[in-house]
Amino acid sequence: MSNFEQTASASEFDHVGITDTSPPADRWVPGIGKRGLWLLSWLAPVVLIIVWEIAAKAGWVSPQVLPAPSKVLNTAIKLATTGTLLHDLRVSLLRAAAGFVLGGSIGFTLGVLVGFSRIAEAAIDRSIQMIRAIPFLALLPLVIVWLGVGEAQKIFLVALGVTFPIYINTTLGIRQVDPKLIELGRVQGIGPFELIRRIVLPGALPSILTGVRYALATAWLALVVAETIGAESGIGFLAMDAREFLRTDVIVLTIAIYALIGVAADVIARFLEGRLLAWHPNYGGSR
Amino acid sequence: MIPLVSAPPSSPAISSAIDLPAVVVSNLRRAYGDRVVIQNLNLRIERGEFVVLLGESGCGKTTLLRALAGLDPTQGGRIVAPRRPAVVFQEHRLLPWDNLWRNVSLGLTAPNAQALAAAALAEVGLGERVGDWPRNLSGGQAQRVALARALVQEPQLLLLDEPFAALDALTRIRMHVLVRELVARHRPGVLLVTHDVDEAIALADRILVMRQGAIAFEHRAHTAGSAISRGDLLAELGVASHAAA
Numbered sequence: 001m002s003n004f005e006q007t008a009s010a011s012e013f014d015h016v017g018i019t020d021t022s023p024p025a026d027r028w029v030p031g032i033g034k035r036g037l038w039l040l041s042w043l044a045p046v047v048l049i050i051v052w053e054i055a056a057k058a059g060w061v062s063p064q065v066l067p068a069p070s071k072v073l074n075t076a077i078k079l080a081t082t083g084t085l086l087h088d089l090r091v092s093l094l095r096a097a098a099g100f101v102l103g104g105s106i107g108f109t110l111g112v113l114v115g116f117s118r119i120a121e122a123a124i125d126r127s128i129q130m131i132r133a134i135p136f137l138a139l140l141p142l143v144i145v146w147l148g149v150g151e152a153q154k155i156f157l158v159a160l161g162v163t164f165p166i167y168i169n170t171t172l173g174i175r176q177v178d179p180k181l182i183e184l185g186r187v188q189g190i191g192p193f194e195l196i197r198r199i200v201l202p203g204a205l206p207s208i209l210t211g212v213r214y215a216l217a218t219a220w221l222a223l224v225v226a227e228t229i230g231a232e233s234g235i236g237f238l239a240m241d242a243r244e245f246l247r248t249d250v251i252v253l254t255i256a257i258y259a260l261i262g263v264a265a266d267v268i269a270r271f272l273e274g275r276l277l278a279w280h281p282n283y284g285g286s287r
Numbered sequence: 288m289i290p291l292v293s294a295p296p297s298s299p300a301i302s303s304a305i306d307l308p309a310v311v312v313s314n315l316r317r318a319y320g321d322r323v324v325i326q327n328l329n330l331r332i333e334r335g336e337f338v339v340l341l342g343e344s345g346c347g348k349t350t351l352l353r354a355l356a357g358l359d360p361t362q363g364g365r366i367v368a369p370r371r372p373a374v375v376f377q378e379h380r381l382l383p384w385d386n387l388w389r390n391v392s393l394g395l396t397a398p399n400a401q402a403l404a405a406a407a408l409a410e411v412g413l414g415e416r417v418g419d420w421p422r423n424l425s426g427g428q429a430q431r432v433a434l435a436r437a438l439v440q441e442p443q444l445l446l447l448d449e450p451f452a453a454l455d456a457l458t459r460i461r462m463h464v465l466v467r468e469l470v471a472r473h474r475p476g477v478l479l480v481t482h483d484v485d486e487a488i489a490l491a492d493r494i495l496v497m498r499q500g501a502i503a504f505e506h507r508a509h510t511a512g513s514a515i516s517r518g519d520l521l522a523e524l525g526v527a528s529h530a531a532a
Contacts, residue, residue, distance in 0.1 A: 184376070185394075186358065188440070279385075
């Protein structure tokens with residue numbers, strides 16, 4: 001037993017040796033430390049907003065062109081308390097979620113099929129690649145002819161934008177699973193279902209989650225476009241409605257909301273990666 | 288008297304199962320297209336017997352091991368093994384997304400799989416790390432987990448494909464000791480494929496040297512006065528060494 005412990009400690013020592021020699025090739029580091037660098041990274045955006053505020057308040061920029069940040073914040077509070085902002089936000093999020101689930105399931109199912117089966121690949125991959133070559137927003141007029149300008153059109157457009165990144169990254173992930181691990185599964189005598197569950201899907205997961213991140217971005221893009229046409233509620237409707245009345249403050253607010261939602265989606269995706277890929281040296285935290 | 292005579296038919300089968308060899312290979316043939324890699328090969332490994340297969344690169348030894356593991360199709364001959372063999376590869380092949388006990392229990396269907404895996408890990412000296420992750424292991428530790436994963440299947444034939452080749456010299460010697468202990472306890476038949484003559488001498492009950500797809504030399508280690516020198520083995524492998532002179 002004791003010689004095993006020796007191996008363990010020897011290897012830990014090795015490991016320490018490796019990490020000691022591996023700080024990244026340092027760029028110029030001023031003597032302000034990590035915290036200082038973090039503060040510095042926030043300096044530019046904060047200064048920009050202050051300058052914007054001063055410029056607007058001093059009347060150098062017309063409020064018709066760009067209202068002051070404080071005015072936008074006021075509008076946000078007013079709309080949230082007395083107006084329909086929260087309702088519109090909920091409607092938009094629901095549309096995005098519905099489209100994401102729909103497009104995500106289609107993309108994932110097709111991706112798994114094509115990833116596993118040469119026959120499925122021969123049968124459907126080319127068609128999917130051809131449709132993918134179309135910028136999906138170019139399909140908008142056609143989608144409106146098919147589905148009108150109701151909820152179906154919006155959800156369809158989001159689903160369309162989500163399907164392809166999920167599909168591509170699922171197929172890619174499955175193909176990149178180490179064949180040696182699949183061979184191991186055969187040696188250990190596990191069946192095809194267990195092979196998929198224990199080896200193929202976990203191996204494909206990093207790639208699939210990359211697809212999810214891309215898909216979240218396209219989902220928002222699709223939603224913005226879909227909601228600017230014939231919507232009666234939603235963030236995009238709020239923006240178009242505000243344009244009619246030259247309410248620049250509301251327009252800027254909707255843009256800020258889209259940005260915040262985008263950031264939130266990215267945080268969620270990163271959180272998922274951190275949790276599901278804890279084992280992965282490139283994603284997981286310290287364990 | 289009568290019931291004794293008509294003993295249940297299963298009992299002789301059980302007693303003979305104990306004596307059954309771990310694997311019998313007869314007239315095995317394996318070819319890639321026109322290139323014949325293994326020709327007319329016969330091999331029998333008893334349970335508890337440690338057979339080491341030496342040979343130059345490309346002599347067909349890994350091909351033989353893969354055929355025994357059922358990983359590649361053969362083109363003739365018979366391989367008779369009582370159960371699916373377990374394999375340890377040169378790389379540990381641990382699933383990076385599963386902790387150690389889940390790795391070891393891969394393929395186990397018993398309801399107490401976790402306990403079996405933990406016991407197997409304890410046997411290779413990693414009993415306290417059942418919940419740890421493969422990436423926190425050294426090369427030698429990872430290979431010990433791979434051994435545990437093979438042995439927890441209670442194989443009658445254990446195939447080792449150069450499992451210690453990537454380890455440093457000291458770790459390799461510790462692994463030799465461990466493998467001998469484990470084989471003595473579990474008594475599977477073992478076929479170890481290696482390039483390492485010293486490893487063969489240290490571990491083998493029987494050393495086989497393979498040349499051009501056939502077994503060209505055989506040496507039993509534990510018969511009387513049978514010490515084989517390193518130089519003799521190297522000569523069999525076609526390496527002229529000073530030790531042999």
